[in-house]
Amino acid sequence: MITALLNKFRKRNKQKLREKKKNRKLEEKKASWTSRWGSDEFNPFWAREDFPDSIQELIDDGSIPQGASLVDIGCGSGYLSAMLSEQGFNVIGFDFASTAIERARAAYPEIPGKLRYFIADATASMPFQETFRIGIDKGTFHMLPKINRPDYVNSISKIIEKGGLLLMFYARHIAVKLCRSSGDEPGEIMKGHILKLFTPLFAIEDIRPMTFKDTMEGGKAGFLIILRRK
Numbered sequence: 001m002i003t004a005l006l007n008k009f010r011k012r013n014k015q016k017l018r019e020k021k022k023n024r025k026l027e028e029k030k031a032s033w034t035s036r037w038g039s040d041e042f043n044p045f046w047a048r049e050d051f052p053d054s055i056q057e058l059i060d061d062g063s064i065p066q067g068a069s070l071v072d073i074g075c076g077s078g079y080l081s082a083m084l085s086e087q088g089f090n091v092i093g094f095d096f097a098s099t100a101i102e103r104a105r106a107a108y109p110e111i112p113g114k115l116r117y118f119i120a121d122a123t124a125s126m127p128f129q130e131t132f133r134i135g136i137d138k139g140t141f142h143m144l145p146k147i148n149r150p151d152y153v154n155s156i157s158k159i160i161e162k163g164g165l166l167l168m169f170y171a172r173h174i175a176v177k178l179c180r181s182s183g184d185e186p187g188e189i190m191k192g193h194i195l196k197l198f199t200p201l202f203a204i205e206d207i208r209p210m211t212f213k214d215t216m217e218g219g220k221a222g223f224l225i226i227l228r229r230k
């Protein structure tokens, strides 16, 4: 009896500590991104001129159907959201950094019914009602602390329609951090990590090598993960 009570107490305590750690990690990230986007000096090239070829290919081959509703998860200063809306997609971009959304609204103004922005956290519930055929995550999930990732899957699964796609970019140098030893193949380890987290809400449809454009010559290697909402 006492042992059972003790175990219950320990379990509850562990859960509380985990919740605390999750909130702390997320708040740290949010403060850091809010400060970066709030500084005039922060003007990364990927936020203004990196429309991924791999997304254009999916548009051209019809995998992203013309006119589809689309959500840009962690939209930063809005470049990708705006370029997609220019191509005829109905886009909502959201980011948890208010300073990013301020920049997005200033650089690429909202167009009613076509391009809108929200301040929202990808690991929590959304401040809008819409669901989407396509979700694009360029650089958000791969930067999330591991402890916050299950909440991301849960929350994003609620806004992607059944049968819809979630397209996620994962840089190779970040995938390397998931490896336990230098002999591990980052792509394989990352695939296992994604499978474990996203199953059964999503199925992996494909993982394609891709190159992030970069100021470095040749760009940075990475992966485009194509997930289908089940």
Ligand SMILES: C[S@@+](CC[C@H](N)C(=O)[O-])C[C@H]1O[C@@H](n2cnc3c(N)ncnc32)[C@H](O)[C@@H]1O
Pocket (backbone or CB within 6 Å): 029, 033, 034, 046, 047, 048, 073, 074, 075, 076, 077, 078, 079, 080, 094, 095, 096, 097, 100, 120, 121, 122, 123, 137, 138, 139, 140, 143, 144
């Ligand atoms: C590497 S930047 C990429 C920005 C944009 N996708 C682009 O390619 O220009 C990652 C973005 O994700 C946002 N972000 C990180 N964690 C987030 C979260 N939990 N919810 C919403 N946005 C988040 C950051 O504020 C940042 O704008």
